[in-house]
Amino acid sequence: MKLNLLKKIVLAFLMLVSTSSLFAHALWIETNATGTKGKVQEVSVYFGEFSDNDITKSDKWFSDLKDFTLILVSPSKKETKLTSKALENKYQAFFKPDEDGVYTIVMHHKVKDVYGTMVLDYNSSATVVVGNKTLGNYATANNNIIGVFSENADLAKKNVKINVFALYEGVSAKEQKVKVIAPNGWEKELWTNDKGEISFTPIWSGNYMIEFAYTEKASGEHNGKKYDEIWKMATYLIAVK
Template sequence: MKFTQMTLAAVAAIVSGFLSLDASAHALWLENDAKAVKLYFGEYSENLRETSPGRLDGIVEPTAVVIDATGKESPVKPIRENGYFAIPGSTTGNAVLVQALKQPIREPQGENPAPVSKRFLYARFGKGGSLPLDIENTGNLLRLSFMGKPAAKTEVIIIAPNGWEKHLTTDEKGEVSFSLPESGLYVIEAKYELRNPGEFEGKAYAIESHKVTFSIYK
């Protein structure tokens, strides 16, 4: 998987201040094994799930909300296991929203490094509630939003159970039609970047990098 790299000058050239980049590479996603919902980190398309000790430890203090059938939201603290985070109180029929907001600053790498970025990772399973960068579906329509507003002309990647990927682009309303051809778990990814300089844990950054996944079983 490759990250799209851009210079600060290229970022400044985007009038809107937003960038829609390659949504591939590592992400968080949720799976329901019929007993509970579990949070994974890795690359679903490559069947790669990071472990602890290891890169799973790089996910810092994720928070989660479990939403029951009545719409009641209950904050919970994910529990780090060897190969995933267990989501307490999550059962079949619950929706789960996860946010990992305390991720370390991404340092520039290579001869032509990308701008220093601060990562914000999200994952959704089921309907209800909202995330800063969110994917929701109605029938065969996906809707991508950022801070409650449509994320137009942004790439969305649908990853099938066998690792097959389909790349789509949202319209002006932040919407795109989709279909799921086979049974199993689909993970839908989207990434949105914002030029919003700041500082985190004493380190400056130029870009906010937001990534979300939406898990759907067919």
């Protein structure tokens, strides 16, 4: 009897450790913030721990994470599903812009397996400016339930303030915690204002990761397993010159 109880405790602990380690990881999109009409644009999707520069090889992605969807939203709101292929440490896709304006790339995946009693829901987006920003430069071009957006990611420069918006269910995510991770792994947690906005001034050049996570208290069944929480993560990468 005591042995069975011990086994249950150990199993619960291992599950907790496993789920916690997944929380430290994220899916994110990398692509150039600007593009050229008629020229092929590369899009990369990574999984790992950004702050530690720890990239998980594509054949080691857990559960069915590789089955993420990748949607391209054109400045005129046309949606196209992108096909990606696995490389050694990422998934790669391409598109060729044929309009001027801002293209939004949207990634989403709800993991098949329930971890502990939690569903994991990964989201990411990226924006690409082609020609000008007359069309498509708005946060809700990303229709994921959770998202992050910056109007001027293409102009990000060292020592110049950057404004970032967090959204949940299509509206501003007010008074929510958003994490900024610098290229050297330095992290800062900020709280959004009543407009769902944070701002920070980068002091180093390189890639900055913006992460917004929210845990929804909800119960039900997912692929035949019960859950009582849904953990949702959104990422958005900003390349600072």
